[in-house]
Amino acid sequence: MALSQQSGILQQGASEERGENARMASFVGAVAVADLVKSTLGPKGMDKILQSMGRGQEVTITNDGATILKSIYVDNPAAKVLVDISKVQDDEVGDGTTSVVVFAGELLREAELLVNQKVHPMTIIAGYREACDCARSVLELISFNNRSDPALFRADLLNIAKTTLSSKILTVDKEHFANLAVDAILRLKGSGNLEAIHIIKKTGGTLQESFLDEGFILDKKIGVGQPKRIEDARILVANTPMDTDKIKIYGARVRVDSMAKVADIEAAEKEKMREKVRKIIDHGINCFINRQLIYNLPEEMFADAGVMAIEHADFDGIERLALVLGGEIVSTFDNPDTVKLGHCKLIEEIMIGEDRLIHFSGVALGEACTIVLRGASTHILDEAERSLHDALCVLKETVSDARVVFGGGWPEIRMAKAVEELASRTPGKKALAMEAFARALRALPATICDNAGLDSAEIVANLKAAHGAEADSRMGVDVVRGEAGDMAELGIYESFRVRQQVLLSGTEAAEIILRVDDIIKCAPRKRG
């Protein structure tokens, strides 16, 4: 079917693709994107270098599907849909960003075959929907919940964190990092506020030397001549100019006729600053943290008053500090009584690598903690942060919804089995679509095997057989030994929420793309 540009309905430069062509274009695009990230799936998945074409040619090395998809150029509309679902997955549950794209890609690949066999897309969609409902109920059925027992629950969390981390750069030290992540999450006591977990990256050292600190670490310096250690600190967090109070009226200027008057004005300005500092000190504080610069004069005054002053704490830092210390960010100082000060037991300087940092311990918000990441290079650190973030997100989800399933392709095999049973009972062409759905589900463990250089066909067949022989088999892909293995023994657990989200969004995305039969590209906007 030809492009209908000649129809004259569309603006010059716009184009339209119809029917077969449109469907073909979206299949090709979506499958290409899925194949791009496919090789990052699983514990033996590979990384990608993202090389920025812009200025600076920055290099990112990552294994995180969402990060890869976020940064690539995509021109194909269907591919954009997949990029979007991986982003949504990232926002919703934080992990499984690659799985969801691979799953959607597989569904589309199967759909393409069916369409070629003259199955109508709507029939495929109907089949997929029923299959998805069936798979979902199976998933709910096979999930289990250990919330009532804290020790078991912690073990679950540890296993989930390890499973998530095993596909990332942190895999060697996953024991260490899983403990870090679980400790950090359990400190939150279910509040799920990841803001309270602060991650600091410092080059040097090895990943093994990363640690969790109970308290808050600020990567800033204490002013000259001020106390370097304060116990029982009363802290005022502020966002106020401490250089000069500029008059904001445009073009304000003074006219004088003598030097003495200039000096007077200067003195008056200085006096204003002094007044401000005095007001701040009158809050009865011994530590003052400002988002903006603190100039020499106020710095000296603080030093004289024995107040620790920290300048230039950035926006993020300030907000977190206010949260952690339990104070509020202040920008006027006229009412000392109404201002809520922050508190902490001890502030002191510590040394990490070559840098000095400020450490707040015994903070008001007991949930807060800081994870200090060490690593050989900034690339490693960035990737470690992303991985740790994924793990934290998953753990957070698990804390709010404690249901857990096994990993290693176990739920997929179980779901596929149920869907196939459903297909065998379903009359009509829909059954074909359901069978296709089951195959797409099995493609996930197959991909994990392929990435590890294993014989995927054999292992998946073995898994299928094991699950067929025994109704509640716990067999999944054991990548390390390259065979089917007992997931409970290996401790490969995943969050129920993540798996469910992968299933639902993957199916939805495939459905959206399947429904398309016409792509209209608008004419590019004319420039200058």
Place this chain on the structure above:
Amino acid sequence: MPPKQKNELYKESARKKDVRTSNIEAAKAVADAVRTSLGPRGMDKMVAAPNGEVIITNDGATILQKMTVTQPAAKMLVELSKSQDVVAGDGTTSVVVICGALLKKCQELLEKGVHPTIISDSFSKASAKACEILESIAIPVDMEDREALIRAANTSLSSKVVSQYSSLLSPMAVDAVLRVMDPARPNMLDLRDIKVVAKAGGTIDDSEMVDGMVFDQKAAKSAGGPTRMEDAKVGLIQFQISPPKTDIENNVVVSDYNQMDRIYKEERNYILSVVKKIKASGCNVLLIQKSILRDAVTDLALHYLAKAKIMVVRDIERDEIELISKTLGCLPIAHVDNMKPEKLGSAKLVEEVEVGKGRVVKITGIENKGRTATVLLRGSNKMVLEEADRSLHDALCVIRCLVNKRFLIAGGSSPEVQVSMQLAHWSKTLQGMESFCVRAFAEALEVVPYTLSENAGLNPINIVTELRKLHAAGEKYAGINVKKGCITNMLEGDVVQPLLVTTSAITLATECVRMILKIDDIVPTR
């Protein structure tokens, strides 16, 4: 069920293979570039920057940093040497050379069809084992043992241009670190407390460690101010001695001749009053912080200060303020009204001395001196001086490593040979691919003695095999004595280095190799 080895054969798609090969090739090229600068007989590199500036250096981290590489994997190697610089400060060339050798072995393994993740996992095990072995052959060192520390610094300096001056620079580095170190909190050692002032002219022999403080700036004497002050009271000021300037825009409106005269007079009075206040506090040496908003000190002010017999040093950077206030025991003063005697620091003597072509200001005999140190470096030209500065930094880092991890190991590549031998031995107890990869790791480590002897003009194969033989016979400390061109016991030859340098080189290089191995695609992004 035994693991199915046959399934683990890894067939790469053409693209993945291309990406991985090109990454490894690029990284190897970087490693080759710095290879020849390893060891005491290593050669230097001349790097011409785009702006025409030339540096000559032997320091791996510096070479790589100045080489502007664009290939992503090559960039990772540059990062690698930078982090070795942060962790240990020395061994920046070794780490890159080891990384290159490991990658070369990886390539061979990949060609044989070993899966990258298996290589990666085995390497990480091997590196952990290597660190264990290193710790087992390490010798504890006491911070009081100055001689041992000096020997370690000597080894680090021996590969540099300034090696013939190591007898001067090593004790200097040791003393500087020991002075800065707080015995109560040794982990808080900050090398920024050691100020290095490099001044061209003279030879490196003339370098000295100053008991006090040195400023690169000259004393301001355009108005004939004093250049020598005994029993000095030093004030560190952050305000300006110049006509007033407000933060709001201001204009002074002059309507007639009389007014002009009056303004002139008022300016003088204003400055005079400031100077008087300074004088009243008893201060006789002023250190003035640089200011960008207005003149820190005007000629007129200098004139009055000279008359008041106050010595002035200008253009102190804000970054230096903390160090200065720590050293002199004075507090920075941000307003003239705060000029109080208790904020001043006192010293026996402040004087401007001639050093080569330039002049520096020296402060000696400081009361209540803080834990800081100052080293005055001299050299015949800028390039030598810069290299000396870098070398001294390396030596300082070596001592710092020893403070953090108080163990020494032998130098001259003997630890590498020992580790290589023990790993090869260990690999025999493993099975399957793992054993094969660990074996490759052990072989890769032999690149260090190989390169060292090659750079020294010795026959590398002879030397490496000889070393292997000696180590197998139990001579744990046998290494290459580059100066004599033969193999000797390194401990007797006083060639020692901190444990941390070698362990961190091996772990960091392994980490980097593993990262490169895991990459199978390069994706262009926005």
